[in-house]
Amino acid sequence: MIIIKAGWRRIIAAVHDFLAVIVAWWLAYQLRYDFQVSTEHQVALWNTLLWVLPAQAGIFFLFKLYRGLWRYASLNDLKQIFFSVALGAITVAAIILPFELPNTAPPAILVLAPMLLLLIMGGSRFAYRAWKEQRKQSLKHVQLQSTIVLGSGDAAANLIKELKRSHDWQVVGLLTEKASKLGAQLHGVKVLGMIEELPEWVEKFNISHVIIAMPSASQALRRSAIEICASIGIKPMIVPSYVDLVSNKMTVSPIRNIDLGDLLGREPVLLDTKGLHGLLMEKVILVTGAGGSIGAELCRQILTFKPRLLIALELNEYALYGIKEMFKAEFPEIPAAFLIGDVKDSARLDQIFEKYQPDVVFHAAAYKHVPLMEQDNAWQAVQNNVVGTYVLASTAIRHHVEKFVFISTDKAVNPTNIMGASKRLGEMICQALQQSARKLQQQSQRRAQFVIVRFGNVLGSTGSVIPKFKEQILRGGPVTVTHPEISRYFMSLQEASQLVLQAGAMQGSEQGGDIFIMDMGEPVRIIDLAKDMIRMSGLHEDEIKIVFTSLRPGEKLHEELAGENESTLPTPHKKLRITQSRLVDEQWLHKLVIWFGEQSALTDEATKLALTEWVPEYQCQQTNAMTTDQHGIA
Incomplete structure (x- = not known):
């Protein structure tokens, strides 16, 4: 039935355009001769139409004018009409003018007729679209969602066009951050006032939705807009950023709900695509922990550079199954191996x-x-994070890999917990193994270059505070925060993975084993994060309580990106720096390997004591509790 309707629409549109050719040709004669066309010129009119009409119709079909729908007529459709009419005019002129045929149109007609035809064809299409949209809007007037758009740039203009096309929204007006744009109009929608005046306009027009269309605005401005919305009980939506677009995270809708990344306001990572193509394209890439948050995102990023083969290595069977299904759906053409190990x-x-x-x-x-x-699993953490790194890195050297990228953490800086200390020990192992790799190069074998990358907390990663807060809010609270002043560095999963790849593509220093640290921006107080999430859920802080518990064993108030004895140097990428830290040698590594070989399962206390010997900067903490007066409810 739909196909039949579409066929009839195309026939009607074609008939309309054929009639438009006749009307334009007739009207051109009338205008040329002041509506007093002689019998001789009337004969010329109809004689020329006998071959002008089929010629012009053939050109219309050549330009595929009847595939689109008039209700969605756009500038692109007008462009197609213009070129088809222009080609028709040139074709007619090329036949008439050189040969001076009898009973043919005079030169003035060859100019007037195409202009009139363009006006009739284009005007009728846009008139139909305007009538259709007006009719649709009148039918759905009761169901329209009234909204104000924050912003007055290109993103706001494009958004208004999309919302008008959807027929579900009524854009009442725009609010801007630039006083110079007050009173201006975008696609018929007026800039009413400044963003800080939002509460007044919401009350005046009974607004139900607010959309933030300022993807390039500063973090402070976006955060201010979100806080204004929260203060009047409106949950805003936002236009996707450039990062969302290039990573295919944008859905069909041009808007989405606010997320924490919008509040952090991280600048998009500009990748050295040439260097990454050299590192990844047509290479065999192995990712360990591929089923985890970081590992899975790394795989997604790597696949965009078309490796010859991607090997996803994972110990957890269910996690491996999940990433295999993701690969099949998103990257079916890229060869991949999914391995338990x-x-x-x-x-x-x-x-x-x-x-x-x-x-x-x-x-x-x-x-x-x-x-x-930290408790009951300390030795297993050391086995996995230290021994696992040594075994994997040694295997990589034996098999002559080009590059080994070890993903570390800011918790490795002056560590106070098992996780941080074990990661710092893993860094030291990689630096010591770089010397073994250098010897292979001297033997004319391919050298493995070791790269170490430190970064902080990743928004939404498995086991992070974000999912925990979401769950607590869904249960109605309370949201638990360990300390009023505790802060952490945060970045998005996508940004962290991109910078890991970028660090891997860098040459680094001559000796190798470089530790790269990421620009993590400013640390974020966890209590502010909790408040933001409560507001983003459409609730108030008096509805969801925030309860302070206590610092957990091994937990710091504030993380660091570099230690006191570490200095940093810039790299060609503004978001990456190289840390110069204390180095260890092969002899140290040999002693460590012997020590591990002599150990059985150690208790938590014995594990922590041993780590203080191998990692001098490790500050072992058995307990780290808050005093009684630090407990309370916010």
């Missing part, structure tokens, strides 16, 4: 490296949850 299993790793011969390794597998690893 433990990074501590040397035999399994040798089997994988011999079969697939990876060129680059991204080591993301780790135990990262601080409180969980």
